[in-house]
Amino acid sequence: MPGTNLTRAEAEARAAHLQVQSYEVRLDLTSDGPTFDSTTTVRFTSSDPSQPCWLDLIAPTVTSVVLNGETVDPSGVYDGARVALTGIGEQNEVTVTAQCAYMTTGEGLHRFVDPVDKQTYLYSQFEVPDARRVFAVFEQPDLKASFAFTVDAPHDWVVVSNTHAEVAQHDDGKTWSFAPTQPIPSYITAVCAGPYHVERSEYSGSHGTVPLAVYCRQSLVEHLDADEIFDITRRGFAFFEELFDYPYPFGAYDQLFVPEFNAGAMENAGCVTYRDEYLFRSRVTDAAYERRAETILHEMAHMWFGDLVTMRWWNDLWLNESFATWASVLAQSEATRWTEAWTTFASAEKLWALRQDQLPTTHPIAAEITDLEDVETNFDGITYAKGAAVLKQLVAWVGWDAFVAGLRRYFARHAFDNTTMADLFAELEAESGRDLSAWETEWLRTAGVNTLRPVVAVVDNAGLAQYTSVTIHQEAPDEHDTLRRHRVAVGLYDAGPNGLTRRDRIELDVTGERTEVPELAGQRVPDLLLVNDDDLTFTKIRFDATSLATLDKHVGDLHDSLPRSLAWTGLTDMLRDAELSASRFVTLVLAGVARESDLSVVQTLLAQGRVAVEMYSDPTHRDALRDRWAAGLGRRVRQADPGGDHQLALVRAWAAAASSEQDIAEMRGLLDGSHEMPGLVLDRDLRWQLLQRLVVKGHVGAAAIEAEAETDRTAAGERQAALARAALPTLTDKQAVWDAIMTPSALSNSTMEACLAGFMPAEQSDLLAAFVDPYFSSVLDVHEQRTFHTAERIITGLFPRVQVSAATVERARALAEGADTPKAVARMLREGAADVERALRAQKRDTAG
Numbered sequence: 074m075p076g077t078n079l080t081r082a083e084a085e086a087r088a089a090h091l092q093v094q095s096y097e098v099r100l101d102l103t104s105d106g107p108t109f110d111s112t113t114t115v116r117f118t119s120s121d122p123s124q125p126c127w128l129d130l131i132a133p134t135v136t137s138v139v140l141n142g143e144t145v146d147p148s149g150v151y152d153g154a155r156v157a158l159t160g161i162g163e164q165n166e167v168t169v170t171a172q173c174a175y176m177t178t179g180e181g182l183h184r185f186v187d188p189v190d191k192q193t194y195l196y197s198q199f200e201v202p203d204a205r206r207v208f209a210v211f212e213q214p215d216l217k218a219s220f221a222f223t224v225d226a227p228h229d230w231v232v233v234s235n236t237h238a239e240v241a242q243h244d245d246g247k248t249w250s251f252a253p254t255q256p257i258p259s260y261i262t263a264v265c266a267g268p269y270h271v272e273r274s275e276y277s278g279s280h281g282t283v284p285l286a287v288y289c290r291q292s293l294v295e296h297l298d299a300d301e302i303f304d305i306t307r308r309g310f311a312f313f314e315e316l317f318d319y320p321y322p323f324g325a326y327d328q329l330f331v332p333e334f335n336a337g338a339m340e341n342a343g344c345v346t347y348r349d350e351y352l353f354r355s356r357v358t359d360a361a362y363e364r365r366a367e368t369i370l371h372e373m374a375h376m377w378f379g380d381l382v383t384m385r386w387w388n389d390l391w392l393n394e395s396f397a398t399w400a401s402v403l404a405q406s407e408a409t410r411w412t413e414a415w416t417t418f419a420s421a422e423k424l425w426a427l428r429q430d431q432l433p434t435t436h437p438i439a440a441e442i443t444d445l446e447d448v449e450t451n452f453d454g455i456t457y458a459k460g461a462a463v464l465k466q467l468v469a470w471v472g473w474d475a476f477v478a479g480l481r482r483y484f485a486r487h488a489f490d491n492t493t494m495a496d497l498f499a500e501l502e503a504e505s506g507r508d509l510s511a512w513e514t515e516w517l518r519t520a521g522v523n524t525l526r527p528v529v530a531v532v533d534n535a536g537l538a539q540y541t542s543v544t545i546h547q548e549a550p551d552e553h554d555t556l557r558r559h560r561v562a563v564g565l566y567d568a569g570p571n572g573l574t575r576r577d578r579i580e581l582d583v584t585g586e587r588t589e590v591p592e593l594a595g596q597r598v599p600d601l602l603l604v605n606d607d608d609l610t611f612t613k614i615r616f617d618a619t620s621l622a623t624l625d626k627h628v629g630d631l632h633d634s635l636p637r638s639l640a641w642t643g644l645t646d647m648l649r650d651a652e653l654s655a656s657r658f659v660t661l662v663l664a665g666v667a668r669e670s671d672l673s674v675v676q677t678l679l680a681q682g683r684v685a686v687e688m689y690s691d692p693t694h695r696d697a698l699r700d701r702w703a704a705g706l707g708r709r710v711r712q713a714d715p716g717g718d719h720q721l722a723l724v725r726a727w728a729a730a731a732s733s734e735q736d737i738a739e740m741r742g743l744l745d746g747s748h749e750m751p752g753l754v755l756d757r758d759l760r761w762q763l764l765q766r767l768v769v770k771g772h773v774g775a776a777a778i779e780a781e782a783e784t785d786r787t788a789a790g791e792r793q794a795a796l797a798r799a800a801l802p803t804l805t806d807k808q809a810v811w812d813a814i815m816t817p818s819a820l821s822n823s824t825m826e827a828c829l830a831g832f833m834p835a836e837q838s839d840l841l842a843a844f845v846d847p848y849f850s851s852v853l854d855v856h857e858q859r860t861f862h863t864a865e866r867i868i869t870g871l872f873p874r875v876q877v878s879a880a881t882v883e884r885a886r887a888l889a890e891g892a893d894t895p896k897a898v899a900r901m902l903r904e905g906a907a908d909v910e911r912a913l914r915a916q917k918r919d920t921a922g
């Protein structure tokens with residue numbers, strides 16, 4: 074991607090002299106491609122016209138540039154990424170006409186043809202710097218302006234953007250003229266167009282009424298549960314308008330479910346886009362509905378935090394994303410049926426954050442973002458999950474009332490403006506009276522995670538075990554040796570008729586290496602001492618010997634879901650740190666999973682169990698462990714409530730692990746209808762999953778995949794078939810998939826995603842060894858030739874992670890250190906190497922028993 078970068082220094086210099094008033098953007102979307110006409114008129118002022126000035130634009134052809142009435146030869150001013158504007162004055166108007174490209178990578182204006190009915194759908198995705206693929210723009214978040222889109226589209230299409238439109242009909246189609254937006258940054262502008270289906274509703278709250286709409290492809294209408302989506306949306310609006318004390322600022326609220334979307338969703342102002350896998354065509358567990366609701370609320374929180382008040386530059390991306398994550402889980406737990414949403418957070422988000430924060434590439438939450446490449450690689454577990462966990466700690470630190478009061482002042486003071494973290498912290502300090510500078514240094518300016526480890530001294534007092542002292546030891550890794558101030562709770566749990574329940578809870582500040590908990594001296598020793606109970610801080614936790622012995626037998630007996638989730642996360646973390654063997658972890662999961670009531674935790678555990686078997690177990694006894702895991706899951710499937718969520722989650726885990734003759738026969742029977750499981754519905758995606766397993770194990774081949782695909786000619790079916798083909802266990806088949814992935818423009822982003830998901834089952838590591846050399850020799854070309862998201866997907870997706878050996882680690886590191894290796898690529902390689910190294914350590918631990 075040469076020439077498309079933008080540095081922070083350039084952006085600051087441009088913003089120092091520019092003020093942008095308005096954009097008028099006209100797009101003609103009546104052509105089938107490969108390009109569409111784009112005409113942009115920008116009005117802006119400059120306080121110092123002698124400074125460099127340019128518009129960002131990535132277009133195959135720039136047809137004309139007219140600056141302040143003068144026609145300029147595009148070939149002299151356009152370099153493929155920038156239109157140089159020389160000779161500007163104080164007041165300026167520039168019009169750029171270009172042919173822009175429809176994309177199939179999910180960046181810019183994505184074009185998709187539905188295989189069901191051959192209808193065409195378009196949607197835009199602009200974060201971080203891809204508005205410039207659709208119109209000429211000053212592409213940086215602090216040059217807010219008003220945008221007015223005019224879109225020409227075929228008669229039978231609807232066009233959706235950030236505001237409402239006047240529609241004019243004429244012979245060739247319709248022209249949609251959207252009202253100018255309020256001042257917003259370019260990355261949250263949006264244009265979606267196609268024969269979308271729409272359902273409408275509204276939200277009425279204390280500040281008035283917000284029209285609501287949800288959109289999807291025609292072929293997905295039967296799966297659109299609009300009532301549920303509207304219900305969560307209304308609950309979210311009521312919650313956030315009250316919490317932020319500021320009315321929703323963008324008029325109507327449209328939510329579109331769009332095909333082949335790269336991320337989960339995008340917070341375009343008043344025009345949110347979601348991946349349409351969120352409309353469930355097959356049975357899913359409640360965990361999927363919970364995740365979708367979290368996403369809906371996350372995007373909605375951005376309407377205030379991000380869209381109304383916007384970061385000045387991308388180094389405050391973390392605040393944008395952590396805040397939305399924190400606020401969404403909060404809203405979910407307070408305003409929806411998922412009252413235990415923090416349990417899911419303590420499991421899924423925490424493990425994501427812990428992994429990321431222990432990679433060699435980890436970084437402070439408030440990261441230095443010097444250019445666009447830095448920000449593109451930073452949509453990670455630090456920015457979303459660790460940041461949200463640390464915000465939760467900040468709430469505990471300043472207190473709830475001060476936090477909310479500070480937020481309200483922040484929105485009122487900075488509406489429609491740009492800010493930095495300092496602006497928010499100033500309000501929090503004013504409200505709480507606490508100086509946050511030390512907190513900020515410890516938590517936001519340094520990387521790495523602490524470990525809190527209880528060290529207990531016990532006496533026997535007439536047959537009753539009592540603490541004489543409890544000390545919390547705080548540790549930090551050598552590379553990131555900061556010890557922090559933690560506001561924590563410590564819980565004491567005893568076994569009883571209702572399982573393990575909390576007898577007492579003590580809240581305290583942990584600081585430095587040793588913190589005594591004097592309140593615990595003289596207390597009867599509980600069955601479980603849980604540090605960081607209620608999950609107030611971001612830390613790894615360990616257990617004393619008594620507590621670990623309790624969890625070993627009774628982790629599933631913890632009565633409340635949050636401490637249970639914290640215990641599971643602690644145990645998983647011990648597995649990852651080679652403090653608990655894979656074999657023992659598998660035993661724990663098999664014993665506890667069927668009793669775990671939180672489906673998100675169930676699914677996290679099942680996924681971690683699989684990682685333990687395939688990556689962290691001693692290879693010499695891996696086959697035996699595989700058998701034990703699959704057989705254990707099979708038994709739990711049969712014991713599960715027919716038709717319940719556990720049954721479905723367990724069947725999926727079992728199907729991903731099954732390999733015995735009996736299991737294979739059972740799967741074949743389920744597929745051909747000769748075998749049934751009470752309550753289990755073999756719907757499309759479950760059928761595909763069973764079939765894919767048979768493919769991985771070499772029991773069926775291409776013909777079976779085609780036969781299944783024949784019955785499922787949908788976009789989702791095409792993805793499932795691509796995944797299955799990628800899993801075929803022959804060198805010829807693998808090579809064909811490899812070639813397709815490596816050929817630019819051969820695959821759309823979602824077919825690419827499917828191919829990568831199927832290509833590398835751990836069980837095929839011997840076969841896949843042939844692709845290690847090709848991988849390392851093509852990485853740099855991939856980065857050079859592809860757009861960022863595609864390159865990232867290929868480089869991480871094909872990393873030889875199933876070749877768990879020192880050689881893999883060495884090769885990845887050597888390439889990462891190469892002089893020609895761009896920093897984004899080096900980061901991906903180092904992360905891949907670190908995961909393999911971790912697996913090697915865990916395997917050694919498993920050998921030791």
Ligand SMILES: [Zn+2]
Binds near residue numbers: 340372375393
């Ligand atoms: Zn977000």
